Amino acid sequence: MMASNKQRPAKLSVYLYIPNIVVSTFGAVLDMVTDRVSTACLLVILSQIYRPSLVFLSLLALDIASHWLQMYSTFLSGKTSHKDVKDSTSWLFRLYYGNRMFMGYCCVSCEILYIILFLISKNHTENLMSVVVESLTQFSPLSLLLALSIFGWSIKQIINVIQMKTAADVCVLYDIDKQHKP
Amino acid sequence: MMASNKQRPAKLSVYLYIPNIVGYMRVVLNCFAFAVCFSNKTLFSLLYFFSFCCDSVDGWCARKFNQVSTFGAVLDMVTDRVSTACLLVILSQIYRPSLVFLSLLALDIASHWLQMYSTFLSGKTSHKDVKDSTSWLFRLYYGNRMFMGYCCVSCEILYIILFLISKNHTENLMSVVVESLTQFSPLSLLLALSIFGWSIKQIINVIQMKTAADVCVLYDIDKQHKP
Numbered sequence: 273m274m275a276s277n278k279q280r281p282a283k284l285s286v287y288l289y290i291p292n293i294v295v296s297t298f299g300a301v302l303d304m305v306t307d308r309v310s311t312a313c314l315l316v317i318l319s320q321i322y323r324p325s326l327v328f329l330s331l332l333a334l335d336i337a338s339h340w341l342q343m344y345s346t347f348l349s350g351k352t353s354h355k356d357v358k359d360s361t362s363w364l365f366r367l368y369y370g371n372r373m374f375m376g377y378c379c380v381s382c383e384i385l386y387i388i389l390f391l392i393s394k395n396h397t398e399n400l401m402s403v404v405v406e407s408l409t410q411f412s413p414l415s416l417l418l419a420l421s422i423f424g425w426s427i428k429q430i431i432n433v434i435q436m437k438t439a440a441d442v443c444v445l446y447d448i449d450k451q452h453k454p
Numbered sequence: 455m456m457a458s459n460k461q462r463p464a465k466l467s468v469y470l471y472i473p474n475i476v477g478y479m480r481v482v483l484n485c486f487a488f489a490v491c492f493s494n495k496t497l498f499s500l501l502y503f504f505s506f507c508c509d510s511v512d513g514w515c516a517r518k519f520n521q522v523s524t525f526g527a528v529l530d531m532v533t534d535r536v537s538t539a540c541l542l543v544i545l546s547q548i549y550r551p552s553l554v555f556l557s558l559l560a561l562d563i564a565s566h567w568l569q570m571y572s573t574f575l576s577g578k579t580s581h582k583d584v585k586d587s588t589s590w591l592f593r594l595y596y597g598n599r600m601f602m603g604y605c606c607v608s609c610e611i612l613y614i615i616l617f618l619i620s621k622n623h624t625e626n627l628m629s630v631v632v633e634s635l636t637q638f639s640p641l642s643l644l645l646a647l648s649i650f651g652w653s654i655k656q657i658i659n660v661i662q663m664k665t666a667a668d669v670c671v672l673y674d675i676d677k678q679h680k681p
Contacts, residue, residue, distance in 0.1 A: 316559065
């Protein structure tokens with residue numbers, strides 16, 4: 273009880289780090305969770321507007337699954353961040369993780385794309401393909417932004433898929449290593 | 455290279471563990487279920503529920519065939535999270551206000567994510583092994599596997615029921631629930647029981663978030679004091 277009394281002010285002070293600039297585990301987790309939940313909610317909204325809703329349902333599934341597996345494999349391999357990936361056989365993987373600006377572009381593209389799709393929808397129910405094709409063929413500044421974000425978004429989704437396989441491998445190798453070094 | 459050649463057959467063999475094959479089946483069942491959810495509600499409910507039942511089958515297989523694997527546990531967790539998320543998305547399309555199911559989705563993702571993180575940080579093997587807590591509800595929930603099972607199953611049953619009883623594309627959640635409860639039919643009883651278990655689970659989720667956040671904070675504090 274005395275230990276927790278001494279700690280309680282300290283615990284509160286970590287919660288009140290503003291804005292968690294000082295690196296803390298709680299801050300990193302809060303960050304991750306906020307990202308996942310906000311992207312999930314936006315995808316839910318988009319799945320309500322755009323048909324077929326299976327598209328955004330699948331994107332939500334891919335987002336949750338890939339990030340969950342990534343987090344797990346990061347823990348198992350003892351890395352501090354899933355963004356520190358040292359070796360991989362995939363050139364795309366190396367390009368993505370080797371270049372922070374490219375990674376940033378891909379991640380931001382996803383959010384930009386989803387926001388654009390949300391903003392350009394006029395009705396409660398839209399056909400995704402027609403809206404996208406129509407916006408692209410207008411050849412306006414919006415078309416350019418849309419095209420750029422679609423490109424970055426597609427890279428990110430491919431990375432998500434590769435990441436799931438890589439992370440699954442880490443889980444499997446973790447067990448194998450544990451067996452061989454008792 | 456030689457090491458990975460020796461490992462590669464072993465890696466594939468883990469992927470082909472019987473419980474993991476059951477896991478893949480669950481994924482396929484869920485994909486198929488959500489593909490038909492709007493055209494065939496009954497089929498969707500059966501597939502979804504069957505996949506949910508397989509959740510306990512793969513655990514049983516793992517122990518029976520001595521094929522427990524980390525990958526299997528993760529596959530299990532991810533399938534649970536994604537299938538619940540997709541069902542909540544479907545429900546948010548049907549029931550107004552959609553903010554209700556949006557919030558439930560947010561709570562589900564956030565609480566399980568934090569739980570997972572804190573489980574790793576405190577070195578426990580499963581977030582279901584919680585030894586000490588100040589909350590009596592917490593102790594009741596985690597101390598009694600049957601009660602925990604009842605609460606978890608209640609959530610899935612409630613969501614499936616809400617999906618099945620919806621007739622139109624847009625329904626008012628409160629009116630549908632009140633109408634079904636006041637019918638005093640067997641469905642009303644099932645609905646009431648599942649609402650009770652579901653609410654316990656959601657309260658536990660909220661408490662769990664706070665507990666898990668505390669673990670994250672204490673982890674840093676401990677690290678500072680023991681360098």
